[in-house]
Structure formats: C-alpha cells, structure tokens
Amino acid sequence: MIRKIGQGLVAVGLAALLAGPAMASPPSAAPTPPMGWNSWNHFAAKIDDATVRAQADAMVSSGMRDAGYRYINIDDTWEGTRDAAGVIHPNSKFPDMKALADYVHSKGLKLGIYSSPGPKTCAGYEGSFGHEAQDAATYAAWGIDYLKYDLCSLGDQMKATGSLDKAQAIELAAYRKMDAALRATGRPIVYSLCQYGVAQVWRWGGSVGGNLWRTTGDISDRFSRMATIGFGQAGLSKYAKPGNWNDPDMLEVGNGGMNPVEYRTHMSLWALLAAPLLAGNDLTKMTPDTLAILTNREVIAIDQDKAGRQGDRVHAEGPLEVWARPLAGGGKAVGLFNLSDQPSYVEVNYADLGFKAPVRTRDIWAAKELGKLKSYRVLVPNHGVVLLRLGA
Numbered sequence: 001m002i003r004k005i006g007q008g009l010v011a012v013g014l015a016a017l018l019a020g021p022a023m024a025s026p027p028s029a030a031p032t033p034p035m036g037w038n039s040w041n042h043f044a045a046k047i048d049d050a051t052v053r054a055q056a057d058a059m060v061s062s063g064m065r066d067a068g069y070r071y072i073n074i075d076d077t078w079e080g081t082r083d084a085a086g087v088i089h090p091n092s093k094f095p096d097m098k099a100l101a102d103y104v105h106s107k108g109l110k111l112g113i114y115s116s117p118g119p120k121t122c123a124g125y126e127g128s129f130g131h132e133a134q135d136a137a138t139y140a141a142w143g144i145d146y147l148k149y150d151l152c153s154l155g156d157q158m159k160a161t162g163s164l165d166k167a168q169a170i171e172l173a174a175y176r177k178m179d180a181a182l183r184a185t186g187r188p189i190v191y192s193l194c195q196y197g198v199a200q201v202w203r204w205g206g207s208v209g210g211n212l213w214r215t216t217g218d219i220s221d222r223f224s225r226m227a228t229i230g231f232g233q234a235g236l237s238k239y240a241k242p243g244n245w246n247d248p249d250m251l252e253v254g255n256g257g258m259n260p261v262e263y264r265t266h267m268s269l270w271a272l273l274a275a276p277l278l279a280g281n282d283l284t285k286m287t288p289d290t291l292a293i294l295t296n297r298e299v300i301a302i303d304q305d306k307a308g309r310q311g312d313r314v315h316a317e318g319p320l321e322v323w324a325r326p327l328a329g330g331g332k333a334v335g336l337f338n339l340s341d342q343p344s345y346v347e348v349n350y351a352d353l354g355f356k357a358p359v360r361t362r363d364i365w366a367a368k369e370l371g372k373l374k375s376y377r378v379l380v381p382n383h384g385v386v387l388l389r390l391g392a
C-alpha cells in the first residue's frame with residue numbers, strides 16, 4: 001500500500017504496518033530553527049573545554065536559556081588524532097568530551113560538534129572521510145546533540161573530477177553517508193550542512209537529511225557583509241519548512257563591529273528569515289544592549305513561529321526594503337529596513353501584504369501598540385529597521 005507522509009509517497013509493507021507505533025516517523029530534531037551558541041565567530045581556534053563550560057554557565061545565568069537558546073556548539077579545532085582502531089579523539093584543549101557533554105546537559109542545554117566529510121576540516125584538523133559511521137558512533141557515545149558538517153577538503157576531491165555532475169554526486173553521497181550514520185546511532189542529532197550555499201543546496205539539503213543548510217559564505221562582523229548575506233536571501237522562503245531550514249550563518253550580535261541599530265537589523269532579519277539563532281559572541285561579557293537584542297521575546301517568537309514559514313522580500317526601492325513573514329493565526333511580521341547612510345521614511349500599505357481591513361499593529365522593538373491601521377509610514381534610522389507585528 002501507499003501512504004502519504006508529508007509531500008513524499010512511501011511504500012509500506014504489511015509487516016511494517018503490523019509493527020504499529022514503531023512505524024511513526026521519528027520527530028524531527030529541528031521542528032523550529034535551532035537556537036543556541038557557536039564558538040567560531042568570536043573564539044575561532046581559541047576554544048577549549050573551560051571556555052565552553054563558561055559559555056554554558058553564561059547561557060543560563062544571562063537568561064538566554066530561558067529565552068529559548070539550547071545548543072552549545074563547538075566549531076572547528078577540537079579534533080585530535082585517531083587511535084590504532086581509527087577512533088577520533090579530541091586534542092588537548094578538550095580532555096574529556098563525554099564529561100563536557102554531561103556538564104552541558106546538567107545545565108539543561110545540548111552540545112554540538114563539528115566535522116567535515118573531507119579528510120581535513122577547513123582549519124586543517126582531522127575530518128570524517130572514511131570514518132563516518134565510527135565518528136557518528138563516537139559523537140553519540142559522548143552525548144552530542146548537533147553536528148555541523150562542513151564541506152572543506154571534500155571540495156578538493158570534487159574539483160579533481162573536472163565535472164560538475166560528478167562533483168555533485170560525490171557531495172550528495174557524502175552528506176547522505178553521514179546522515180545514515182547519525183540515524184544509525186539512534187540518538188536525535190541535529191544535522192547542519194555547511195557548503196556555503198553553492199549548487200542551490202536549498203533545493204536538495206533536506207533530501208540528504210539536512211535539518212539546516214548554510215545558504216551563503218561566511219558572515220563577518222561588519223554591516224555590509226551581514227546585509228549582503230541577509231538581504232541576499234530573497235527568493236529562498238519556499239525551501240524552508242519545519243525540520244528543514246535555510247541557514248544564513250551564525251549571529252554576530254555583540255561582537256562589536258556593528259552598532260545596536262545594526263545588530264537589531266541583523267536580529268530582525270534573521271527572525272523574519274526563520275533562520276537558526278546561533279549567537280556568536282562571548283556570552284560571559286555582554287552589554288545590556290547585546291542581551292536585550294538576543295533575548296527579545298517577541299523577536300524570538302517570530303523566529304520560532306510554529307507555522308514554520310520563512311519570510312521574504314515583498315518590496316524594494318533602492319536601499320529601502322520591506323520584508324514580511326506569515327505567522328500562525330493569520331498575522332504577519334513585517335520589517336521596514338533602511339540600508340542607506342541617512343535616516344529615511346519607509347512606508348508600507350497593508351493591502352500589498354494581503355490585508356483587506358485595518359489590522360492591529362505593534363512596533364516590536366519599541367514594545368508599543370500603534371492601533372488598527374491600513375498602512376504605516378515611519379522614519380527608519382540609517383542601517384536600521386522598524387519591526388512590526390500585524391494582526392494575531
């Protein structure tokens with residue numbers, strides 16, 4: 001017989017049907033965009049066990065855990081060497097990964113790790129090539145809950161084929177291989193693909209098991225780079241859904257290269273994009289502005305909206321852009337952005353967003369009800385945003 005699961009058709013045998021509850025597809029590890037912290041943007045190679053523990057402590061004491069942040073993700077440079085049996089060990093910066101996972105779990109948080117389908121990671125450490133099942137089993141034994149799998153040196157093998165199609169086949173097989181290995185562990189592990197957004201990964205990232213996939217090259221802590229990446233997501237909304245998210249890279253909020261107005265633009269846009277919210281700053285040293293931006297409950301509610309529909313650009317006029325995201329219950333989150341170097345008025349007519357009657361309007365960052373409106377015109381600071389919630 002044929003059963004419809006999501007959009008796919010799956011043949012189901014009688015024996016399998018008789019197996020009862022075991023038939024249910026496993027719950028996705030990422031029903032909403034993952035929230036947490038990642039070591040790379042701030043610490044890069046200067047990451048170690050003590051620093052990770054301190055970030056976990058700060059995630060709790062700052063209130064970020066209570067705001068929804070969960071994952072503490074170790075990025076590149078934790079890797080040591082393989083023993084005679086091929087088992088990967090952490091380097092001296094991470095003396096006991098299982099003990100670290102236990103510590104992070106004891107705080108009500110989850111631990112993530114990083115590897116590459118190639119022989120070497122991007123920072124030149126040991127990758128998982130040829131050891132996929134073994135590494136997945138090791139991660140599960142440590143208690144890992146999230147894997148970022150970064151293409152890096154597999155790209156060299158792909159290039160060596162001299163053919164786009166052959167290269168693509170190598171890439172898909174490599175991502176599928178680790179997906180199967182992670183599933184075989186029986187532990188729910190969020191699977192994050194990182195290949196910088198080439199080959200329209202948003203079209204196939206979910207089919208190789210990815211819960212999220214990077215849609216771009218690396219972010220940096222500059223307004224121009226953040227804006228190039230963030231506003232470059234136009235058109236990708238249809239590829240995101242619960243369990244499968246576009247990932248425009250980790251947050252730079254609080255790293256010091258942008259002002260609070262620009263960081264609010266960054267955070268608002270990521271929420272409209274249903275992007276993973278992975279803080280990339282030092283959580284032990286946050287200004288009140290940084291903490292307020294990262295923990296604004298109404299912005300997080302937009303990012304985590306249970307309908308799981310990504311927002312998209314609805315209008316652009318030079319450096320002024322309007323983005324909207326449909327929310328559960330029929331409302332919409334709307335960002336009025338000014339990318340120019342001068343303050344500017346931005347206007348939105350709600351009929352253009354599909355509203356026929358006046359709707360309740362709330363300015364999220366100002367935490368202010370604006371009444372029932374049919375349109376809104378507001379002065380937006382340079383590089384800034386006014387984020388609205390319309391309707392429900």
Ligand code: GLA
Pocket residue numbers: 040075076121122123150194217218
């Ligand atoms: C790549 C990734 C980054 C980071 C580094 C680590 O550049 O895109 O996010 O993981 O590798 O080496």
